[in-house]
Amino acid sequence: MENLTEQELATLNAVRFPQIPLYEGFGAPVRLESDLRDCEVSYGEVPKDLNGALYRCGPDRQYPPLIGDDIFIDGEGLVVMFRFENGHVDFKTRYVRTERFLLQEKHRRGLFGRYRNRYTHDPIAKGCNPGTANTNVVWHAGKLLALKEDDLPIEIHPYTLETIRRYDYDGGIKSVWLSAHPHLDQTTNELLTFAYQAKGDGTTDMAYYVIGPDGKVKHEVWFNAPWPGMLHDFAICDKYVIFPFFPLLTDVEVLKKGGPFYQWHRDKETMVAVVPRYGTADQIRWFRGPTSFAGHMMNGSSNGSKVSVDICLSRGNSFAFFPNHDGAPPDPTQGAPYLTRLTLDLAGQTEEIKSERLYDWLCEMPRTDDRYQGNGTYRNGYVVCHDPRRVWAGMSGFSSVGHYDLKTGAANSWSPGPNSGVQEPCFAPRKPNSPEGDGYILALVNRMAENRSDLVILDAKNLEAGPVAMVKLPVRVRTTFHGMWVSQEALDSGHYSVSRTP
Numbered sequence: 001m002e003n004l005t006e007q008e009l010a011t012l013n014a015v016r017f018p019q020i021p022l023y024e025g026f027g028a029p030v031r032l033e034s035d036l037r038d039c040e041v042s043y044g045e046v047p048k049d050l051n052g053a054l055y056r057c058g059p060d061r062q063y064p065p066l067i068g069d070d071i072f073i074d075g076e077g078l079v080v081m082f083r084f085e086n087g088h089v090d091f092k093t094r095y096v097r098t099e100r101f102l103l104q105e106k107h108r109r110g111l112f113g114r115y116r117n118r119y120t121h122d123p124i125a126k127g128c129n130p131g132t133a134n135t136n137v138v139w140h141a142g143k144l145l146a147l148k149e150d151d152l153p154i155e156i157h158p159y160t161l162e163t164i165r166r167y168d169y170d171g172g173i174k175s176v177w178l179s180a181h182p183h184l185d186q187t188t189n190e191l192l193t194f195a196y197q198a199k200g201d202g203t204t205d206m207a208y209y210v211i212g213p214d215g216k217v218k219h220e221v222w223f224n225a226p227w228p229g230m231l232h233d234f235a236i237c238d239k240y241v242i243f244p245f246f247p248l249l250t251d252v253e254v255l256k257k258g259g260p261f262y263q264w265h266r267d268k269e270t271m272v273a274v275v276p277r278y279g280t281a282d283q284i285r286w287f288r289g290p291t292s293f294a295g296h297m298m299n300g301s302s303n304g305s306k307v308s309v310d311i312c313l314s315r316g317n318s319f320a321f322f323p324n325h326d327g328a329p330p331d332p333t334q335g336a337p338y339l340t341r342l343t344l345d346l347a348g349q350t351e352e353i354k355s356e357r358l359y360d361w362l363c364e365m366p367r368t369d370d371r372y373q374g375n376g377t378y379r380n381g382y383v384v385c386h387d388p389r390r391v392w393a394g395m396s397g398f399s400s401v402g403h404y405d406l407k408t409g410a411a412n413s414w415s416p417g418p419n420s421g422v423q424e425p426c427f428a429p430r431k432p433n434s435p436e437g438d439g440y441i442l443a444l445v446n447r448m449a450e451n452r453s454d455l456v457i458l459d460a461k462n463l464e465a466g467p468v469a470m471v472k473l474p475v476r477v478r479t480t481f482h483g484m485w486v487s488q489e490a491l492d493s494g495h496y497s498v499s500r501t502p
């Protein structure tokens with residue numbers, strides 16, 4: 001093999017994906033970049049007051065993995081855009097041209113091994129940045145950024161989706177990468193973000209940043225996590241930011257042996273750091289509680305001395321594609337997430353985390369009316385969920401989009417029916433200054449039997465009324481993780497003009 005030329009090697013490595021469930025059916029890589037002007041509208045009418053773009057991002061393998069043991073969160077970032085203009089919807093997808101993408105394109109094969117394990121990459125990939133930009137897209141300070149938590153943001157063009165550059169905020173970011181879950185405060189036009197393992201694999205360094213409306217770093221705090229582990233998401237409120245640490249840990253010695261980037265330690269506790277939004281490391285307060293896990297946060301809030309965060313919390317590891325440290329099989333019951341409020345009392349004498357389950361529907365991918373991120377109070381939350389009133393045979397993934405009214409405790413949902421699933425809902429306000437929750441929910445719908453996708457537009461106040469409109473795609477959009485609605489006004493100005501209505 002070592003005598004073969006690169007060209008001969010490429011011929012031997014025909015593009016053929018492993019025959020495993022990950023790459024079959026709806027999960028099969030699409031590997032296409034699309035341009036479709038004027039999508040079909042199969043039901044209803046697209047509201048003419050909805051002008052702007054819905055951006056989404058997810059993994060779509062460019063080449064078969066170097067090793068067979070792959071997990072679904074790996075793969076090259078494909079950015080998806082639905083452009084809304086006066087009742088018309090245009091659809092576009094583009095791969096993010098990361099260093100990894102370009103190197104693999106050149107060599108016509110996969111060069112990166114196990115997820116985030118640099119010890120398993122092909123020697124050709126040595127020194128190449130392994131980031132995939134496959135997790136989230138955010139519009140801030142006139143830049144559209146594709147994000148993955150083990151790389152810096154990648155700037156892409158908001159209309160062509162062309163890759164522009166790897167972006168370190170003009171040298172303002174000193175951590176080696178940034179989270180894929182920044183939170184935008186649309187009233188201050190600040191982007192609050194962070195990095196975990198901020199000095200490299202297995203380090204405990206945490207970096208928290210506030211990026212100002214001008215796109216410059218205006219505040220940063222460095223502190224140490226209790227362990228080198230995953231911190232996928234955090235929550236913000238008006239005075240504080242909240243970092244929950246769950247025991248999904250990285251061990252560099254395991255990486256050197258070719259092992260997984262994270263292992264679940266079910267014997268360890270949960271710790272939460274409450275950091276003043278504009279404060280310093282010595283003002284951080286720590287709280288602790290029993291073993292738990294959450295991938296995603298809905299929102300934070302503060303009331304007097306009490307700080308709370310609403311999160312999709314499970315008792316065990318809900319990212320079960322990362323194994324248990326002790327070799328035990330995954331436990332789906334322990335890993336089932338429910339919307340839960342954690343409350344931390346800054347005036348209390350203990351480090352206790354108070355935990356209260358808010359809803360009994362299994363749910364994930366929590367979102368809000370984005371204008372109310374970081375607000376003192378908010379009322380509406382949106383999730384993908386299993387509404388027990390709806391049983392759909394033959395479906396995989398989440399069956400419903402759910403709306404939680406946190407003021408009344410009411411919950412309602414919409415489901416696309418049999419053999420269909422839903423992806424993370426994004427909220428679009430009816431008008432820039434509409435009251436909280438007055439607007440639309442936009443969600444990709446997986447049509448399993450037809451092997452293609454729809455985009456549903458729902459009335460955010462009345463999901464159960466059914467779609468306002470259904471945009472029909474002739475192609476499949478593989479699972480996208482996260483994204484956001486950006487109004488035309490925000491695209492034009494580079495800023496959000498939001499005032500909140502109680």
Ligand SMILES: [Fe+2]
Pocket residue numbers: 135181232233295296481482
């Ligand atoms: Fe995420």
